[in-house]
Amino acid sequence: MSVEYKKAMEYIERIYEEQDDPKRLDYVARVSRNDFGSPITDEAARLFKTLIHLVRPKRILEIGTSIGFSTTSMALAARTYGGRITTLEIDSSWAEITKNIFSREGVSDVIDIIVGDASETIKDFEDETFDIVFQDSAKPLYPVMLDDCIRVLRKGGLFLVDNTLFPVRSPKEKWSDSLSKIHDFNEMLLKMPVQSTILPIGTGCTVAVKL
Ligand SMILES: C[S@@+](CC[C@H](N)C(=O)[O-])C[C@H]1O[C@@H](n2cnc3c(N)ncnc32)[C@H](O)[C@@H]1O
Known part of the structure; x- marks a missing residue:
């Protein structure tokens, strides 16, 4: 990470320090175990909340619940408009804890x-x-589930995806299996009926609108 980029990130976090609620670090500290899938960053949560106030979704689908930091952040914004979130999780013990x-x-x-x-x-x-679909589950699933993610999304709806800059912004040893899958996914998305971009926040956040 360049010095300039790091400075910008620190500045943004300071600016929003008082406003962010819930905050990732505080939220994680309230969870008794620590063997959970990593939650989205505060900046991604802010992006999603902002987009929710724009789209005013009635139905959101999240793929990958873990401790539900993203779910909770989005729910607080979505409930303003009568929105609900359906979240999919493979690990039944974490699903119980997260309830x-x-x-x-x-x-x-x-x-x-x-x-x-x-x-x-x-x-x-x-x-x-769904009005919004958010993909944040196992990275090898991203290409596998892409067709279904777009299928269940309404036209004009938002497809949000976390960690899409893993190929350039993650510890390669830890995520070696996932890097090529994410790269495949990024290329596959270009061929779908969406307008999209990858934002360099956190480990990369894709925002796509279904055409
Ligand atoms: C990165 S974590 C999700 C973090 C969460 N969105 C947040 O920000 O708080 C990924 C989660 O996806 C779940 N997962 C992995 N493979 C899955 C699958 N095939 N179906 C559903 N969930 C899966 C994992 O168990 C893990 O809890």
Whole structure:
């Protein structure tokens, strides 16, 4: 990370220090175990909340719940417009823990967790069911689930994807299996009926609109 970029990031975090709620670090500190899938960054959460206030979604699909930091952040914005979030998680023990986290965070009334392999459970949704689809599950699933993610999204809806700059912004040893899959996904998205871009925040955030 260049010095200039780091300075910009630190400046942004300082500016939003008072406003961010919930904050990633505080949220994580309230979870008793630490063997969970990594939550989105505060800057990604701000981006998603901003987009939710623009789109005013009634239905959001999230793929990859973990401790539900992204889910909670999005739920707080979406509930303003009567929005609900369906979140897909393969790990049943984390799904149970996270249900309790949602209660504690006061958002359980607008969130439904579906336990199972998301590449299977997504098949149960009809075409164009959701206003926003957020992909944040296992990285090798990104290319596998791309068709279904776009299928269940309404035209004009938003497809959000975290970690899409993994090929250039992640510890290669830790994520070696995922890097080529994410690169494949980034190229595949170009051939889908979407207008998209990759924003260099966190480890990369793709924002796409279904045409
Ligand atoms: C990066 S974490 C999600 C973080 C979360 N979105 C947040 O910001 O708080 C990825 C999650 O995807 C889940 N996952 C992995 N493979 C999955 C699959 N096939 N179906 C559903 N969930 C899966 C993992 O168990 C993990 O909890």
